[in-house]
Structures are given as C-alpha cells and as structure tokens.
Amino acid sequence: MQDQAGRVAAIVERFRGVEGAALPILHAVQEALGYVPAESVPMIAAALNRSRAEIHGIVTFYHDFRDKPAGRHLVRVCRAEACKSMGSDQVAQGFEQALGIRLGETSPDGAVTLEPVYCLGLCATAPNAMVDGKLSGRLDGTKAAHLAAGLQP
Numbered sequence: 613m614q615d616q617a618g619r620v621a622a623i624v625e626r627f628r629g630v631e632g633a634a635l636p637i638l639h640a641v642q643e644a645l646g647y648v649p650a651e652s653v654p655m656i657a658a659a660l661n662r663s664r665a666e667i668h669g670i671v672t673f674y675h676d677f678r679d680k681p682a683g684r685h686l687v688r689v690c691r692a693e694a695c696k697s698m699g700s701d702q703v704a705q706g707f708e709q710a711l712g713i714r715l716g717e718t719s720p721d722g723a724v725t726l727e728p729v730y731c732l733g734l735c736a737t738a739p740n741a742m743v744d745g746k747l748s749g750r751l752d753g754t755k756a757a758h759l760a761a762g763l764q765p
C-alpha cells in the first residue's frame with residue numbers, strides 16, 4: 613500500500629499538464645484519503661505552479677474539502693436556502709446538542725463529524741440531513757437528536 617505522500621504524488625501526476633487542475637486534484641485527494649492533508653498542499657502547489665497559500669485558500673474556501681480526517685460517522689446538515697427556510701437551524705441545533713459538538717467539528721473520540729452541506733438535491737423534503745450517506749428529510753430538532761442517538765460510538 614502506497615503511503616499518503618505517494619498517493620498524492622500519483623494523483624498529481626495523473627493531472628500533469630491539465631489546465632485548471634487544482635479542483636480536480638483536490639477532489640481526487642479527498643476521495644482517496646478522505647481529506648486533504650496539510651502536508652499535501654506544498655506538493656500540489658508546486659505541481660500547479662501556484663503558491664501554498666492559494667491552494668490552502670481553495671481547501672478552506674470550499675465546504676466540500678476537509679483538512680482533517682472525518683469521524684467514523686459523518687452527519688451532514690443541509691444549510692442551503694430551501695432547508696434554511698424550513699428550519700435547518702433547529703435541525704443543526706438538535707444534532708449539536710445531542711452530539712456535544714458544533715457544525716464543522718469532529719467529536720474528540722473521533723466517532724462523529726458534523727458538517728454543513730449546501731443542498732443535498734432533495735429540497736422537496738426540506739429540511740434535510742445525510743447520516744452516513746443516508747438521506748433523512750422533514751427533520752426537526754427532536755428527530756435530529758434521535759438520529760444522533762442512534763449512532764454507534
């Protein structure tokens with residue numbers, strides 16, 4: 613099995629000479645490793661002839677990218693307009709209170725990552741969340757807390 617740096621190097625190589633490769637490379641790294649490690653930024657920057665600050669800026673600007681590994685469970689609360697207007701604040705609070713972490717955090721034991729997402733593509737059932745890849749719609753704070761309670765540590 614390739615180490616992390618080797619896997620990033622292979623991804624960078626795959627996109628060598630491709631115009632506008634920053635986002636595709638970062639997506640590929642996140643898909644391969646589950647996050648974009650800070651140590652990979654210099655290698656990606658060098659390959660693209662961009663500064664480290666630019667690449668770091670992309671990673672932190674886009675909500676899709678994570679700069680730390682996710683927890684064993686991933687809870688994504690939709691914060692886009694349709695869900696917001698239907699009460700996603702209460703859903704987020706329900707998860708936050710039940711899990712003891714805020715949106716954007718991972719529990720200290722690494723069990724759960726709670727993160728915002730901007731449209732899950734099923735606005736008709738707003739407000740929505742996705743728990744370990746499974747979509748739940750028409751949520752409220754109580755249902756969110758219930759979903760959180762069902763997660764195994």
Ligand code: FES
Pocket residue numbers: 690691692693694695696730731732733734735738739740
């Ligand atoms: S806005 Fe939440 S699923 Fe589209």
